[in-house]
Amino acid sequence: MADNRVSIVRYETPYESVKKAVDLCGGLDHLPAKAKVFIKPNIVFWTKACEFPKWGVITTSRVMADMIRLLKDRGIDDITIGEGIVSDPKDKETPAHAFETLGYNKLGQKYGVKTVAIMERPFEEVDLGDGISLKFNTDILNSDFVVDLPPMKTHNQTVVSLGIKNLKGTIDIPSRKKCHSADPEKNLHFHVARLADKMPPVFTLIDGIYTLERGPAFDGKMHRSNLLVASPDILSADLVGSRLLGHDPSEVSHLVYAAQNRGRPTDLSDVEVVGEKIEDVASYHQNDVSYCQEETREMPVPLARQGIDGIFYRKFDDTMCTYCSGLNGLVLTAIRYAWNGDPWDNVEVLTGKSMEPTPGMKATILLGQCMYKKNKDHPDIQKMIAVKGCPPNPKNVVKALHEAGIEVDPNLFEQAASLPGFFMAKYQDRPEFEESFFRVE
Numbered sequence: 001m002a003d004n005r006v007s008i009v010r011y012e013t014p015y016e017s018v019k020k021a022v023d024l025c026g027g028l029d030h031l032p033a034k035a036k037v038f039i040k041p042n043i044v045f046w047t048k049a050c051e052f053p054k055w056g057v058i059t060t061s062r063v064m065a066d067m068i069r070l071l072k073d074r075g076i077d078d079i080t081i082g083e084g085i086v087s088d089p090k091d092k093e094t095p096a097h098a099f100e101t102l103g104y105n106k107l108g109q110k111y112g113v114k115t116v117a118i119m120e121r122p123f124e125e126v127d128l129g130d131g132i133s134l135k136f137n138t139d140i141l142n143s144d145f146v147v148d149l150p151p152m153k154t155h156n157q158t159v160v161s162l163g164i165k166n167l168k169g170t171i172d173i174p175s176r177k178k179c180h181s182a183d184p185e186k187n188l189h190f191h192v193a194r195l196a197d198k199m200p201p202v203f204t205l206i207d208g209i210y211t212l213e214r215g216p217a218f219d220g221k222m223h224r225s226n227l228l229v230a231s232p233d234i235l236s237a238d239l240v241g242s243r244l245l246g247h248d249p250s251e252v253s254h255l256v257y258a259a260q261n262r263g264r265p266t267d268l269s270d271v272e273v274v275g276e277k278i279e280d281v282a283s284y285h286q287n288d289v290s291y292c293q294e295e296t297r298e299m300p301v302p303l304a305r306q307g308i309d310g311i312f313y314r315k316f317d318d319t320m321c322t323y324c325s326g327l328n329g330l331v332l333t334a335i336r337y338a339w340n341g342d343p344w345d346n347v348e349v350l351t352g353k354s355m356e357p358t359p360g361m362k363a364t365i366l367l368g369q370c371m372y373k374k375n376k377d378h379p380d381i382q383k384m385i386a387v388k389g390c391p392p393n394p395k396n397v398v399k400a401l402h403e404a405g406i407e408v409d410p411n412l413f414e415q416a417a418s419l420p421g422f423f424m425a426k427y428q429d430r431p432e433f434e435e436s437f438f439r440v441e
């Protein structure tokens with residue numbers, strides 16, 4: 001069976017649908033007997049503080065449990081689930097809470113599956129060529145076979161986040177920062193494209209029971225799509241997944257690089273699709289919020305619609321890494337609530353590692369130590385308000401915004417862990433959004 005075969009299956013029944021997706025593409029044909037298998041779900045975000053929407057954000061426990069049962073049916077006993085949830089590296093409670101809530105401990109009792117919090121495990125440096133090296137989790141590198149289980153989602157920096165991008169959760173924090181490099185050539189996409197290159201054989205099953213627009217997190221728009229996409233070839237799975245989300249892979253930079261590195265096209269001409277037809281089940285998923293760029297303001301369109309003026313919150317770029325990204329949405333929410341109808345006085349907010357100040361601004365907030373280091377002596381800054389630190393301390397962010405005349409509510413930052421819970425309201429009274437998909441009975 002060709003390795004570039006990709007199955008597309010409608011999710012209908014527990015276990016049977018996953019089995020069909022796996023069997024149609026021959027996904028476990030190369031699974032060695034008695035293999036040590038590492039399963040990589042996607043738990044991009046977690047909080048112990050509240051229940052939050054997980055549909056399309058996090059791999060369903062339904063697909064996880066079905067996949068484990070299939071592996072057990074094939075006589076596999078050594079199975080490890082591993083994920084590198086981003087929290088304070090010293091925080092062991094958040095990953096443990098995630099694994100318990102998602103039912104992974106029950107899977108442990110039932111099937112003898114182990115779980116590892118990647119941030120608590122050793123890493124090994126891996127040379128990915130062209131001067132790039134990243135540190136990967138030792139458990140995945142030393143397994144015999146990887147089962148990659150990403151949810152089917154779009155991403156505001158990488159357009160889509162599927163099989164290859166999901167492996168970013170297996171590298172350490174300094175490597176994640178390295179991926180968001182300010183080098184215009186060896187950029188985020190260049191790094192992400194290589195994440196699967198030195199892995200053991202990978203089987204990819206994209207969990208599209210729920211799909212996500214404007215991902216990667218809980219503030220995106222979730223859909224019940226009932227799709228499963230599977231392939232023994234990770235790039236083929238991602239090319240098909242991208243098309244299903246309405247994005248031509250030739251416009252997804254990390255897929256273009258990954259294809260080039262393998263001497264393959266992005267047009268699916270060497271991919272055999274079995275099961276459902278792409279055109280019958282694809283639906284366009286927007287990958288990012290639109291931005292308003294006008295003479296007196298720059299900000300996401302929803303804020304501009306509110307009438308907010310006098311602030312230039314520059315559109316974040318690919319160089320902004322995980323910790324700053326997590327803070328970015330909160331800062332924008334706080335600005336939204338702080339607006340009282342009076343325009344602010346030409347305040348510019350810069351993020352990531354590459355941005356430069358615009359001449360004529362009255363105040364420039366440099367968010368994060370990268371921005372401070374880059375622009376601290378910049379001649380175009382009239383009044384510099386720096387929030388040093390990596391990640392920037394939320395209290396200092398509040399102070400900086402106040403200094404710029406933006407009276408954000410400090411309570412929003414203090415209660416940040418509970419804010420994701422407010423997004424649950426969007427999915428209330430919509431029975432297709434079932435929390436039970438994230439439990440193991």
Ligand code: SF4
Pocket residue numbers: 177319320321322323324352353367368369370371389390391392
């Ligand atoms: S300050 Fe922000 S952008 Fe810079 S390395 Fe830290 S998290 Fe990344």
